[in-house]
Amino acid sequence: MAKTAKKRRGPHQNTKAEPDVPVRVGQTVEVEITGMNHDGAGVGRVEGYTLFVKGALSGERVRAQVDHVKKSFGFATMVEVLEQSANRALPPCPLYDRCGGCSLQHLAYEEQLRHKQQIVMDNLRRIGGFSLEGEGAITVHPTLGMSEPWRYRNKSQVPIGEENGALVGGFYAEKSHTIIDMDECLIQHQANDVAVATVKRLASELNIQPYDEVRHAGLLRHVVAKVGVKTGEVMIVLVTAQEEIPQRERLVAAIREQVPGVASIVQNINPDKTNVIFGKTTRTLWGSDVIYDTIGPIKFAISARSFYQVNPAQTEVLYNKTLEYAGATGTETVIDAYCGIGTISLFLAQKSRHVYGVEIVPEAIADAKRNAALNGVENATFEAGPAEVVIPAWYEQGIRADVIVVDPPRKGCDEALLATILEMEPQRVVYVSCNPSTLARDLKVLAEKYEVKEVQPVDMFPHTGHVESVALLVRTDE
């Protein structure tokens, strides 16, 4: 949105720092909040001018301070609630206001689920042009949430720095690179919190120097902890600026002794001046190169660098829905586009004749093949490359899919892939999406030959604004 507003301003237009709107930056205003946007900010109007108010909820009247104004909308932060919504919750995290990780802790969980369903519906209507009521309407189901929506993340990546001579690690304060020290994150698995806090303490005791990104000096840049939630195995990754770790043996021995469940201690070396966490070199300091976890009946090997879903409990819910929508009975040929490490493919292989998975990152395809072998899955083929190139090539080779599953990144499916799907005409398309706006855009294209039957939002990231959903499309002439 911001980009479009900028583009519209031509060279002869008003170049004043602040556009001519009813509010000024710094001003305090009273606003009635009538809705919420996709970032979880309250939406209200002041003399017809739209304000997005951070921290305010739908149905509330608040006092807010204006932070930033643009021609057609502005941003403000709530200062005081004048009339409170019954859906307001007390955020249990003491750092909620300062950390950018969560944005919905102040909204009761049941309402977060309703909000996410609403976001999906709004996008389908506005961007997709779909009708959600009456004949031929798409059913958008209530969001499937967690019964215990805390402590769900299986991976923690903590930046390390220095404050007043002491080693600290936590998160970056909003819009800065100042590290706020923190030992507990309520959406993080307890095992990871314990692991990271222990490594921080040990590093401090052994005088291991924290990395200083300004001076590009020091050693320890990040501590990453991963846990196999079903197996209890923990992996520690020490990301360092140099290879040499002073007192390495003592550090490793102490981690083995003091971190419950530790099965793997790995070092990753990142000598570059960069915000990217990992460098190219990874070596195992002790234990296994991988930890294991299971989702449903499928076992996965997780290495220091490999991608793995961060909320395994809800991933199982999402994949079971995907499997149900695929409608596979054991005789179908299924394509899993954007397959990552083959998670969905291996789920689908249980109920299909053959699954073909394609993914652009070659390392992920190597993991997918290894995971297939680990589970004795023989009816899955994986190929590295862009889905929009590999799938048409498969078609040329005579591969005919009954079902295509897509799970693209936020920017949605490549146009060429959508065109290929329309040409290949599989009976069903199952669209797994982490971005309701590109989902709506792509479904509109596929509506040329497909009917969107139903959409199921699944809450993969409680207390954050992320909205995941899965849609079932069936060929119109079926």
Ligand code: SAH
């Ligand atoms: N289905 C997987 C991963 C989904 S994330 C899972 O559930 O775990 C989306 C994946 O699409 C990423 O792994 C990304 O590397 C891959 N990707 C991005 N662009 C692609 C393209 N053009 N063709 C194939 N894969 C692509």
